[in-house]
Amino acid sequence: MIELTVLSEAATNRCSESQLQDMVQYFGTDILYTRQVRYAHFLRDATPESVSVACHNPRSSHAEVLGSEQEVTLVAVTSPTELREFVEENTEDELTYILSDLLTLSVDLIQLETELHGLPEYKEALAEAVGELVHLTTGANPTYEQEWGGLPVHGVMPGANEQQGMSEAGVGHVQLREDGTVLCKTRSLSDFGLETVTGVASRRAEALREESIESRAELAAVDSHELAQLDGVGTKTARKIVESAEVIEQQEIRVAPGASLPDVDPIFIDIETDGLNPTIIWLIGVLERGSDDRYMPFLETDPSEPARAVTAFMDWLAEHGRGRPVVAYNGWKFDFPVIAEHVAEHCPEHVETWEDTWKFDLYHWAVKQSNALLPGITNKLDDVASAVGWSGAETGLTGRAVGRRFQQYAENPSLETELEWERHKQYCEDDVRGLAHIYDRIAETDNLIAQAGSGGQSDSSDSMQGTLTDFS
Secondary structure (H helix, E strand, C coil): HHHHHHHHHHHHHHHHHHHHHHHHHCCCCCCEECCCCCHHHHHHCCCCCCEEEEEEECCCCCCCCEEEEEEEEEECCHHHHHHHHHHHHCCCCEEEEEEEEEEEEEEEECCEEEECCHHHHHHCCCCCCCCCEEEEEEECCCCCCCECEEEEECCCCCCCHHHHHCCCCCCEEECCCCCCEEEEEEHHHCCCHHHHCCCCCCCHHHHHHCCCCCHHHHHHHHHHHHHHHCCCCCCCHHHHHHHHHHHHHHHEEEECCCCCCCCCCEEEEEEEEECCCCCCCCEEEEECCCCCCEEEEEEEECCCCCCHHHHHHHHHHHHHHCCCCCCCHHCCHHHHHHHHHHHHHHHHHHHHHHHHEEEEEEEHHHCCCEEECCCCCCCCCHHHHHHHCCCCCCCCHHHHHHHCCCCCCCCCCCCCCCHHHHHHHHHHHHHHHHHHHHHHHHHHHCCCCCCCCCCEEEEEEECCCCCCCCCC
């Protein structure tokens, strides 16, 4: 597969060298792409030689191969003529991703309609095409995926459709897989470099760079008393900043003095739904802590039976969960209230059971209540789990992709739309076991927070379900 990272115009304008280095390491970037040619030299100088820097070049006269990995090729075109010439010359029966700005999505929020501009000319240029083509456009957000008359179109540019609420200084990462699957992540520029540190926003990051502190590693090595001499940085804030940088760089968890986790065996859970406003919980993954760490998926594959998975889970919980904490990550924002709503609707006999259940949100306990400093560059589940050594199975799925695929299946149940259930069960199990891994590392650590009330890193996952925004 090819790992493509796309910088929005604002992100290209604002990014620092340390943010770029952080970014390409985080994503495992093969190709870094921007529409702004004038930044090409800066980007090439700031990134490792292993990363190819590609820029939109409207003056090009032919298609440009940006990268090729085994039987997967990424090609950039800037005009219908280039596209036509490329497909006429390309006789290889292989998978090719076409990147261009020739297709632009517009959204009418009043009529709730979308239009893809440039489609007739684009399809005409493809008349002689052979092989499998997947079409990537900088004219749509990375969340966009749709077929137009058999033409699969994927957006790659953060902020392309501003009315959809994307951050203007966004970074998109697109994983181009050998089976034609496109998986996307979106991040804010502030998720990289100095701004990942608690207490460091853009202005303070700029002030630190003026003092020749360019990276988190350099910030972690600064004496907090020296840092406190900067304008607007007191002693307490300086200690908080340095400690936060240390935690991320050293990839260690620190807990507040006196903080403790539940003293009985927990039950770890994660839920899969049909979106952020769910009509069905179709999978509840449960890891029961004990001698064998037994994992149980409560799965319902029939979209017309929204009660089955939640009822089966509640039947089990009523028998086995008394007095034990049910642990989720950011559960108060998603898992817990969603379960409560579905229990009330589909199995009201268990309402009291769920109300009486001990619910423990590990994210809320650690970040919101300042009981632990977590070492991910964000406090998202996958970032933290990865930072503390968790490596799940490679399912090729993301939270957003899972929700979208189930929506498509629910709207038109068929062999063509049906999910690969074992693969999706593995995806959910990875999240649950990643959560348990973080919990265990917190329970085991002897590292204490030196500065009370330090809090955690970026709270960008506060309104998201676990990893719903990743390759989401």
